[in-house]
Amino acid sequence: MISGGSDSPRFAYKADRLKPLRAFCQTARLGSVSRAAEALYVSQPAISLQLQALERDMGVRLLERSGRRMTPTREGQILYELARPLVEGLDGLDAAFRDQIGGLDAGELHVAAGSSTILYLLPKIVAAFREHHADVRLSLHNVTGASGLDLLRSDAVDLAVGSMLDVPGDLSYAPVYRFEPMLIAPRGHPLADKRDLKLEDLSPYGLILPPKRLTTYRLVDLVFQQNRVPYTVALEVGGWEVIKQYVAMGLGVSIVTSICLTDADRERLAARSLAKYFPSRSYGVVMRKGKFLSPQARAFVDLIKPDLFVRGGYDETGHSER
Numbered sequence: 001m002i003s004g005g006s007d008s009p010r011f012a013y014k015a016d017r018l019k020p021l022r023a024f025c026q027t028a029r030l031g032s033v034s035r036a037a038e039a040l041y042v043s044q045p046a047i048s049l050q051l052q053a054l055e056r057d058m059g060v061r062l063l064e065r066s067g068r069r070m071t072p073t074r075e076g077q078i079l080y081e082l083a084r085p086l087v088e089g090l091d092g093l094d095a096a097f098r099d100q101i102g103g104l105d106a107g108e109l110h111v112a113a114g115s116s117t118i119l120y121l122l123p124k125i126v127a128a129f130r131e132h133h134a135d136v137r138l139s140l141h142n143v144t145g146a147s148g149l150d151l152l153r154s155d156a157v158d159l160a161v162g163s164m165l166d167v168p169g170d171l172s173y174a175p176v177y178r179f180e181p182m183l184i185a186p187r188g189h190p191l192a193d194k195r196d197l198k199l200e201d202l203s204p205y206g207l208i209l210p211p212k213r214l215t216t217y218r219l220v221d222l223v224f225q226q227n228r229v230p231y232t233v234a235l236e237v238g239g240w241e242v243i244k245q246y247v248a249m250g251l252g253v254s255i256v257t258s259i260c261l262t263d264a265d266r267e268r269l270a271a272r273s274l275a276k277y278f279p280s281r282s283y284g285v286v287m288r289k290g291k292f293l294s295p296q297a298r299a300f301v302d303l304i305k306p307d308l309f310v311r312g313g314y315d316e317t318g319h320s321e322r
Contacts, residue, residue: 018090021083023050024062028080031069084290092292108137109296112151112160112286114144116240120259121177121283122161125303136296144214152288158297160286161304165215167286174284176304179259181278184269186250192270199229199277206234208243208252220255223278244269257281 026036027047037044055062062076072080113122118140129138141148141157151157152171167173183202185191191201210216217236224231234252237243240260247254248268255278261271285301287293293301 018087020050020054022087022091023047024054024076025080025084025087027051027063027070028072028076029084031071033070081290085292088290088292092294096292096294107294107296108139109294109300110139110141110151110157111300112141112143112148112157112162114148114162115142116257116260117162117283118142119241125300128303129300133296133299138300148286152286155288155291158291158294159301161283162286163215163281163283164286170289171286172289173286175282176284177259178280178282179257180280181274182256182258182261183253183272183274184244184247184256184261184265185253185272186248187268187270189253189270191253191272197272197274199224199227199274202253203230203232206232206252208235208237208246208254209233210238210243211236214238216255216257219278227277259283 022040023036023042023046026039027033030036030039033047033051034044037047040047051063058075058079060075061073062079063070064073064076065071111122122140126138126140129136141151143151144162148157148160148162149168149171152160164173183191183197185205191197191205194201207220209220212218220231235246237246240256243254243256244260244265246252255274258271259281261269265271285304
């Protein structure tokens with residue numbers, strides 16, 4: 001066996017290095033030797049032996065116990081980030097090879113997205129994907145928040161499309177579109193044509209907002225609090241379509257993202273930009289770091305680009321598309 005210098009790791013099992021690395025990656029990902037054993041359909045002692053061998057040959061401690069979980073050490077995190085794409089790439093080699101041989105005319109694609117994304121952003125993207133890959137079975141999972149992230153982490157979906165404010169360390173987020181915040185009010189409302197609209201001008205009017213648990217409500221509350229402007233909530237209700245309908249009925253005004261405003265909405269509602277006070281909202285692709293994307297998933301991601309969607313948004317350079 002040819003070995004490196006004195007500072008190089010010495011692997012006694014170079015012909016079978018994949019098993020210990022796979023055991024390490026699963027343990028680091030799942031936080032448990034027993035769960036890693038279940039995922040790999042081997043015994044717990046086998047996983048423990050592979051981890052011990054890997055730590056011995058790397059010459060450093062790779063895992064440590066934190067509460068009830070096994071977590072990577074500083075050195076273990078580095079190895080995890082290096083090894084995970086290699087392990088997943090090898091594990092997915094057969095499927096990737098079959099996909100390349102068979103083209104994109106077979107297989108499945110699972111995408112997680114919230115209601116707003118499915119309703120306003122994805123229709124043209126899905127239509128373009130179906131036009132070119134009609135035989136791929138596409139499933140859109142209507143989920144938001146932590147539920148969508150759980151699906152990503154468990155590999156129940158290939159990717160997610162939506163908006164993120166805080167990105168966890170194990171996920172990657174590539175924003176593609178940006179949409180500005182808008183005040184919507186009934187036609188003829190005092191705010192509809194008010195010059196130099198200020199945040200204080202909204203105080204006398206009740207707001208129709210999504211439920212408190214959602215990001216939009218929290219963001220609205222934060223902006224009003226930071227500017228020390230009082231406000232009242234006339235109604236909490238879920239769904240942009242419902243909110244727009246209630247605003248059109250004269251039950252209040254609302255603050256929405258321009259992604260949900262159609263040409264028909266602008267005929268029945270007055271829309272005013274609030275970009276001076278509220279940040280724009282980005283929408284893009286969310287993936288698990290190190291995730292091996294199938295050709296179907298890569299083709300779908302390639303379609304998520306600004307020139308396919310040109311209504312009331314901004315591309316990734318920040319230029320308005322309206």
